[in-house]
Amino acid sequence: MSNRYLLEIGVEELPARFISGALNQLKGNFKNMLKNERIGYANVETYATPRRLVLIVDGLKEDQDTLEEIVKGPAKRIAYDSQGYPSKALEGFMRGQGVKEDQIFTKEYNGEEYIYARVIKEGKDTFTILSENVADIIKSIVFPKSMRWGGKNIRFARPIRWIVSLLNDRIVPFDLEGIKVGNTTKGHRFLGSKSIEINKVDEYFDKLEENYVIVDQNKRKEIIKYNSEKLAKEKGGNLLVDEDLLDEVTNIVEYPTPMIGRIKEEYLNLPDDVVITPMKEHLRFFPIVNDKGVLLPYFITVRNGNDQYIDVVIKGNEKVLGARLEDAKFFYYEDIKNPIEDYVEPLKNIVFQEKLGTLYDKTIRIRKLAKKIGDYLEVGEETQRNIDRAAYLSKADLVTKMVGEFTELQGRMGMEYAKHSGENEIVSTAIYEQYLPRFAGDDLPTTTAGSILSIADKLDTISGCFAIGIEPTGSQDPYGLRRQALGVINIVLDRRLNLSLGELIDFALYIYVEELGLVFDYAEVKNSILGFFNGRIKNMFSDMGIRYDIIDGVISTGIDNIYDLMIRANKLNEYFEKYGLTDVLSTFNRVTNLAEKSTSTEVKRDLLIEDAEIELYDGFNDIEEKVLNHLDKKEYDKALEQFIVLKEAIDNFFDKVMVMVDDEAIRENRLNLLGKISKTMLLICDLSKLVKQS
Structure with missing residues (x-):
């Protein structure tokens, strides 16, 4: 018989963003328990609805695997008394292990x-093991925010209202x-039964679906996507798919029914972002576009239920969206009454950070730092x-009515308002690109101006925060x-920018001193920032293999040139993976160790006496210029090859x-x-850090 176990934790509605992490923990902790308890199984899967x-x-096994252990006890010399009978020490050991005298033996250990x-x-x-452990697994799930309820000590994202625990057709009880x-x-909640009896695990999914609950989130997601795309095609359009939004909508419904609504044509005169942002971010609606990406006057929303009275529901959603877009329309036309540069001066009234001044102060710093990078x-x-120009206007949209209401539009509205005010395409695009990338996997700036502005903005924030003692700690950032x-690093690598990170940090910190009179330990703060960047660089390079x-x-x-470090690391990694050269490391490490005692790189030819030192001196002179030429061309593998000749x-x-x-x-x-040899070698790589590969 193939054993199946079902655990269902019934709760009040979970926030969509909590579900993925909870499922990962539930699955991982359960698998660890089965492993620790020596219970074999075929597969573990997790599912969720709100x-x-x-x-x-x-495929759960009926019982734990039998465990055989060899346990060390007391020394033989104290295990028996003078007459050869077991001593109290031996009796205690046997009693503790549950064995008799015929189950023990002697063996030498460390000479005794x-x-x-x-x-x-x-x-x-297995039934007993599950009963003893499942409560602890539920308690072990950690959420970004938890709560207690009803006088209970357990913390959970939302109150737990019921638990189903079945092994095949038997209830597995436990106390929670x-x-x-x-x-x-x-x-x-509205369409299904308030009480559904599950008599065996195999009927669970079907009985829930009969009561308007599709438990498998992947099935719900496919239903949403397929039916939404079908509705969009019927209107001659395409669903503008946002995977994050699709996942969120999947996690807020139990029985999805996509439906299509209409947008008033007048709202399509607004910039696309002004229409799309309230739809996606506030109402969880999907936009529809034509084959050229032009926004069409329709939207898709997903009902948590069937299609009964769906026309009424669509009208209600159209009304809600209309109210949102009417607000957006009002804000937009109010904002464009003035050119974007009129919004720069009011930045003096908005504090960026108490010790780092206003947003206007930040604007001035960004202009200076961006010029330095340029x-x-x-x-x-x-x-x-x-x-x-882009730096001067970069934060202006933060005081507009539109961004005040829809903060997600920072940068995007700056770009739109700049275009409306007659700024050129490069300036307008750079204002938007200053915020890129906003998250892992996000787009990177496509223009030189946008890349430089983004680096300047991010470096200003990082440098200022470190200068006043604000540094990431654990999960706090x-x-x-x-x-x-990471954004700075990704932009530098993507654009292949040769920048000295140390020099830019120097200048960013200097601007804080010049503009705000900020007082801090300059060297300590700079080293902390460089160390912080190096930590991110190490992680990123490691992810590259x-x-x-x-x-x-x-x-x-x-070296603090991020792009140079990547080229160097990649080429040396490929070289050592191909050739190994573990014997080379020993040789050059001897050079490095003694070189630490040198006081100069000046070598006098007339003081070289032995043939071997003359040979090394001449050999190094033969390769030195070649090494430096390869370094200039960033041919680090070829530079290393020259050294291997030595x-x-x-x-x-x-x-x-x-x-x-x-x-x-x-x-x-x-x-x-x-x-001298060591110093030149260090221009390639510190070989003393390399570990011999077996």
């Missing part, structure tokens, strides 16, 4: 004989602070003018500094030359030779 978290285990017992633990039945555990569930990248005069640092030791090796060079000469040097001789001049000269 009112229930569900777990089903297929000890008593050992072969302990066989028969497995409990008096919450009823049985085989009774509930259907759809100069560093040697952009043209016209591009520099566009960057400066109120200013999104991790996200912003680069070896951790090579990442450490290139970062240890002290391996034989270095090994010969260490075999035949005593470095630490009594003669100070000769000793210093030999150390300086090693120091």
